[in-house]
Amino acid sequence: MAVDIRPQAPPRRPRLLSLGLVFLTVGTSSAVVMPFLSLFLSTEVHADPLRVTVFLVVAPLAGVTVATLVGRLSDRRPIRRRLLIGAALAGAAGCGVTAFVRDYWILLALAATATALATTLFPQSFAYARQLLERDRSDRAAMGISTLRTVFSLAWVAGPPLSAFLLHTGGFRLVYGTAALMYAVAALVVTGRLAEVTAPPVTAPDDSAPGGGEVSRWTLALTVAAFTLLQCPLTLGVQALPLLIGRELGGDPSDAGVVLGLCAALEIPLMLGLGALTTRVRLRALVLLGAACGAAYYTLAAWAPHVWVLGLAQVGNAFFIAAVSGLGISYVQELLPGRPGRATTLFTNTFPIGAMLAGPLLGLSARLGYRLAYGTGAVLCAAGLVVLLVARPRR
Template sequence: MTLTAVAPARPRSISRALIPLGLVFLAVGLSTALVLPFLSLFLSTEVHAGPVKVTVFLVAAPLAGVLSSSLVGRLSDRWPIRRWILCGAALAGVAGTALTAVVRDYWVLLGLAVTATALANALFPQTFAYARQVLERDSPGRSAIGISAMRTVFSLAWVAGPPIGAFVLDFGGFRLVYGLAAVMYALAALIAALGLENVAAPAPAAVEPDAGPAAPPAPATRGVLRLTALAFVLLQVPMTLAVQALPLFVDRNLHRSASDAGVILGLCAALEIPIMLGLGALTTRFRLRTLVLAGGACGVAYYAAALVTPNIWVLGVAQVANALFIAAVSGVGISYMQDLLPGEPGRATTMFTNTFPIGAVVAGPLLGVAAQIGYRSAYGMATALCGAGLLLLILAHPAGRRR
């Protein structure tokens, strides 16, 4: 059987087509949410790695994931193999987490992080790329709604994952935590193999600007793509920086307890999910670019408010703007980037999702600077970075786009 031998798509409803994919999203989200919040603790207490080794691990792992996802993203758009990529990446996750459950040698774990775990990172963008192809096939006008719904499932997994991980850690230690993560990856692989269908390779996008009104838009220029990707990196850095700084900011500057910081983070997560679904519904009435720019403006407003807030209550009210910012950038932003590269959903989604780990790597040194000059300054840096990202998005205007 050749790679091009794909059966014609069977007519099926959107909900039926996306239910198995939603379960894959849930399993993948739970697998990552179980282990990532406790990674530094695992390296410090179980592996007995010092600060330098922990830092090297936390930088090398996401960068390897970026490289792996980028390579897989380009390959995935050439042949109808995305379903098998999902299976392979999930099985790589099984191998990485199962071995991490029993291995305690730092260098072996680092090797796993930059190989098996890095390959498993391709699951996140590839599931969105698969969803885009299914939605474009079955209901093109509602693809952004579907993408936002899938992103919401991932957010729900992260609401439940860390508390479950903490409970399992107390009950059975890191062996059980990583073992449970391996089960989630295995479940994702099983659902992808049995519940998903092969979809045809994405059709090449039109490159002639005068091909007629019915022709799909041409891909954005390299300059627009690079500016847009850089803009999303600048918007992603404040998300990580603000979350990392929040407990210390609340304690040192607002003179409240760490539990209050937890309430603030929980409030934002609770608001983010319905807002993300609402913005998905608005994509049928407003341009994606308009929603993303509005979200960026909300981010600037939130970080500016946090910079000058005199108490915890103002910070709590400002979570509405923060949730709007996160929902617009993390949800609608995926569809926006996919629209810039029609016919290359794997590459487009990977370009977008890679902005988060890159932003997280950049946020680390900035938090160190804030520790020296005061944690309120973290929100000043976040305001400036978010404003710069918004400005770049405005400048990176793709010509001839209705969305």
């Protein structure tokens, strides 16, 4: 009798715990680097405003391009684990070089190559998690994805203060050295704890499929456009908040930190709660409710007379973020059940694209008043809600 002597994959729960550690390390690496990227370019690299702008545009565009290509490739062959290892090593190399190199053109080349490849670690980790969860209990897949997304959010709660400490202690070499170490830990975890998953079966596009087929390209395009509209206010609102408080509400700009901290504190339990709620309530209904909360929050913020009103409104803002960022991944994944890599990448790409759209809107608000930023955010959320209603998948 033949005996299978191939190494067996570790149980699903330990692999999910290992994935949680990957999300924690990746979240920490991005959270210590991103808040001070502009400061790094201007003070350490001595880049002028034009070069800083070029860098901040090229980096996310390269990330979107590389993530799209990798997302398509990952669904065709059983190579997702190798892609995770490659992305983590690229991040370690990119941050390691950045810790010592101060030549603008070398750093720009790194941003368009190694750093862009490192950004694929985030969507590919979610795609890997989706395939694991689908094997066991698909009805709890959204809950598992939301929980892992919460781990990433926790990293962003601790990351910026840690980054400030590292910058004060050892400068940008220590900041980027720590980020490189986090990527290296992620590579070790994937290598030692995660087994390869088989390529998912691909189902044919069929907008009227009762349960398992992919939606049409038109429905998918509208859904991605809707999430882009919903992601843009997230960046716009954060960038405009200290300016709104300081120049429109007569408060101290530092109050923005308190308001944002309150939002983060509410966002994490809401993300977990909404994830658990997906086992009882339809995912689409929760996402639509989140978009509606976003429109309500930005409307209230545009008319807020005092800082404390903004503080109270963070309940709605946190629900909006938890629903869109926490459940949006699962929502798009369910539209493409046979393509978790492509689906996750389509969703995660909406954030950098939305962030790029937020820049010109913030510049316009600087001329016309920062309440306009929140009024624009309300319109974008309402538009995203309408597009999601129109793009209803027929199941």
